[in-house]
Amino acid sequence: MTIEPSLHQRRRPLTQTELGGIPWLALLLPPERERAAAELVVSQAVPGDHICRVGREVTYWFGVVDGLLKMSSDNAQGETMTFTGLPPGGWFGEGTALKREPYRYNVLALRRSLVAGLPVATFDWLLDHSIGFNRFVMRQLNERLAQFIAAREIDRLSNPDLRVARNLAALFNPALFPGVGQVLRITQQELAYLVGLSRQRVNEALRTLEQHAVIRVEYGGLRVLDLARLRSATFST
DNA sequence: TCATTAAATTGTT
């Protein structure tokens, strides 16, 4: 794990409440769950902290307990391409953990976040022993594939309102990010970073979406009112 | 618990 404890919280076991927010634990049999829970650790990350870097050896399978992370990659020209935001309930790194390859992307904290880690040895053990865990990982891979296909379509969209809407829909995906619920804690600045627009334009897009009764803008967050329309609608402005 | 102040976030130009 590359989370620098620095001046912040060190690695520690999870509290009961935090364990309750981990979606795949409920799919395990009691002995499997007991072992997984015992090996899980959490660490606090401050904005800019790297959870994993390209090329680093895989040590943990990570999940967002609270906060907001950003998954991105740097190309040969040194430009950063953002793949997706990672809100609470999101788990990532299973691809590289499965193949035992170094990380192929960077994940860093956009805001103060609580990140859980399952040691790869335990991850492997669960794959070898738990049907429930295998189901979860399979579903996870499948959902993420769909998400990345959608992301390619989003990239082709020129209308900023639509880009914001589709990106938001991805963050509200209950299968990938079950910790989000109806209200996504994200600032308009953070969303601007993820979508690749100015905060002003994001702000404008959000009130357009609000006018269409698709979301509600709240202080420090957004509430979904109609996820289906957020995903599919074409807001002709 | 309430009032005051600072900090964060949003709305507007």
Place this chain on the structure above:
DNA sequence: AACAATTTAATGA
């Protein structure tokens, strides 16, 4: 990018 307005969080009596 800058600034004003608004909301929340922190502080201390």
